[in-house]
Each structure stands twice: as structure tokens, then as C-alpha cells.
Amino acid sequence: MKTLLLFLMLCLTTQLLAAVESELTPDWRRQVETQQVWQQYFAHSELLKQLDQHFLAEELRLLNQTKASKPMKHKNFGFPEQPDPAFWASPEAERMALVILSFQTPSGGWSKRTDMATQRREAGQQFGVEKDYIPTFDNAATSTQILWLSSFMPYASDKLRPLLQQGIERAIGFVLQAQYPNGGFAQTYPLRGGYHDAITFNDHVMVQLLKLLQKVATDPQFSFIAPAIRQQAERQFFQGIELLLRAQIRLNGELTVWAAQHHPLTLQAIKARSYELPALVSSESAEIVLLLMQLPKPSQAIIQSVEAAVAWFSAKQISHTVMQRSDQGVRFLQKNGAKPLWARFYDLQNQQPLFVDRDGRIVSSMAELSIERQNGYGWYQSNAEAVLKAYPQWKAGLFSPH
The missing domain is CATH 1.50.10.20 (Glycosyltransferase)
Known part of the structure; x- marks a missing residue:
């Protein structure tokens, strides 16, 4: 009985910590x-x-x-x-x-x-x-x-x-x-507080900055920059790559992909706006994987990260389906050969598509969202298709981002 109580207390403590970590205080x-x-x-x-x-x-x-x-x-x-x-x-x-x-x-x-x-x-x-x-x-x-x-x-x-x-x-x-x-x-930056302080993958913030640092370090376009600054940019680029590997979310013992916002210290997925709850994200994760793929001589950690993400994208893709918007909302139609789709968000429990209205209310499908949210947000996207297309070449050591 005592052991059971301790176990329940541990579970409750874990849940409370997760609740605290869900928002950046x-x-x-x-x-x-x-x-x-x-x-x-x-x-x-x-x-x-x-x-x-x-x-x-x-x-x-x-x-x-x-x-x-x-x-x-x-x-x-x-x-x-x-x-x-x-x-x-x-x-x-x-x-x-x-x-x-x-x-x-x-x-x-x-x-x-x-x-x-x-x-x-x-x-x-x-x-x-x-x-x-x-x-x-x-x-x-x-x-x-x-x-x-x-x-x-x-x-x-x-x-x-x-x-x-x-x-x-x-x-x-x-x-x-x-x-x-x-x-x-x-x-x-400078820091503003709230979710703005989270490590941000949303809208590709971090990937864009890492690509910029890489360009500063290696591209002739920045040859006028002092060598010491270009070297520093290279060091901080690889520091960012290491952060990407540490932040990749592991669920049920398996590596998956990334969240839109991660806690600056614990790296756990956290909330941003009311309709952006802690969740796995497809499009931003796809850009991260493409960045990792273009690195020469990938480490074992990078290989493991890419392989896990590719497996996740392969399992989650929706084939032969198109999405149509109208004043009445969104509907899905079957279409052979259509680009594969992925939901923008996936919950952290069952890794299923997650839909949240502007007031923070979770619904079970897009049809239950307000019309404004159905038409005003990219709930399904195709960015991850580029990852699956690039994977065979990357596997063979032939992938080039250009």
C-alpha cells in the first residue's frame, strides 16, 4: 500500500511539473x-x-x-x-x-x-x-x-x-x-518576457538564424566580415546544432520531432498563444531535418535524429487528400496523386492532430473550430514532403540542399 501511495504521489508530482512547464513563467x-x-x-x-x-x-x-x-x-x-x-x-x-x-x-x-x-x-x-x-x-x-x-x-x-x-x-x-x-x-531580443523568451522554432525562427550564421561563416557574400567574427559565427552555428539534437522530443522512449516553442532551460515543449499549446509540429520540424541533412560528415547523433524524424513523418503523412477553404469552412476531398499532408500540431500524449480554437478550447476536428480559425490558420501543411523526397539521397550520401 505504501509503495502504491508513493507511486501515485510521484505520478501526481510529474503531472504537476508538466503543467508548470507547459507555460513559460x-x-x-x-x-x-x-x-x-x-x-x-x-x-x-x-x-x-x-x-x-x-x-x-x-x-x-x-x-x-x-x-x-x-x-x-x-x-x-x-x-x-x-x-x-x-x-x-x-x-x-x-x-x-x-x-x-x-x-x-x-x-x-x-x-x-x-x-x-x-x-x-x-x-x-x-x-x-x-x-x-x-x-x-x-x-x-x-x-x-x-x-x-x-x-x-x-x-x-x-x-x-x-x-x-x-x-x-x-x-x-x-x-x-x-x-x-x-x-x-x-x-x-532583447528579451521581452512571456512565451517570446522560449527557444523558438515556430515560423522557422531558429533555423533561419542558424542558416544565417552558417552563411556568415562560409559564404563569400560575407568575406568583408572580420575572420574572428566569421569563426565565432561558425562556433555558434554548431552550438545551435547541438541544441537541436538535445531538444528533439522523446515520447514513449522514441525520438519524434520538435515543438514550436521549447523551455529555454529544460527544453520541454511549452505553450505560446492561446491556440498554440505544447505540441509536436510538422513544418518547423521538417526544416530542422533538412538543415541537419545538409551537414557534411554527420555524427551518429545527427544520423539518429534524422532517421527518427523521417520515420515519424512517414507514419503521419496523409495521402491522396486535398483541403479546400470556403466561407463555410474547410473540407477535405480525395484526390489521387495529391501532395501528402501533415497536421500542423500533434498532441504529446497520443501524437494525434491537435486543433485549438482562439479561446484555447481543444476540439476533436477542424470542423469544430470557428470559421475564423478554420480559414485563418495553416492547420495542415506539406513541408515535410521535402524531407521524404530528400531522404533517399541523404541516405546514399548524395543530398545537396542546392
């Missing part, structure tokens, strides 16, 4: 309050946050204003992310580069959903339209600006080139500083 930083490397990280994050705030506050003081104005909003950034090669040699490219640079925060990053192509940021104006994402890595912000400016660098005038180089170097330093001591990346 403000006290997570206290778990590493005795570790100097983490405390230095937090202190630098706060320093950069204050730098951004004081810069804007000083502008407002000089203008005798009390409230900052907002720039124009844009779904992306307003500029072509991969323009026609002829564009780089045009006067418009130089004008646009100056606009992009004007929106770089004093800390070194950029925001999202802000028009950074039409006109330069003005004094007393916010650096982005959403205060919780100034600056951020969400929606490919900061990495997109770095890649754009570095692509334009060879075409820039002699007068502009030093300004470009200074902005790019500062931005790369910003990314390097943003990486957690354990190799992860938060959604925003």
Missing part, C-alpha cells in the same frame, strides 16, 4: 541565478533594451513630444527580398538600402510588419509597428535585412559602402549576442 530566469554566463546574458539583454528605449526617449525630448509616432505597416517589409539581379545596380537599390538602415535599432536588429522601403524612419518614430517585436527575429526579421544588405554590398557606391558594412557588422554582432548560452534563440 517569469521566474524561469531564477533557475540559473547562480550561473555567471546566464547572468551576463541577461544583463547584456537589459542593457540593449535600455539603449533602444533611451535612444527614442531622447529623440522625443529634443522634439518636445511625449508619444512616438508609428511607421507605415506592411505585411512583410516592403522591399523585394530576392530582387532581379539588375535591380542591385539601380539607384532605387541604394535609396532602399538607406531606408532599411534607418530602421535598424540602436541595439542592432529590425522589426517585422513594417514598411522599410518607402521612406526613411523619422526622428521620434518607432522602429516598428508592434512594440513587442522591436526588434525581433519573428517572420524572418533581422535575418532578412542582413541578407538583403550584404547582397547589395558589392553594388553600393564608395560613399555608402562603409555605412553598409557598419550596419551589417552591428547586426551580425546583435545575432551572436542574442543566442542563449545553451545554443537556442528566443523569438525576440
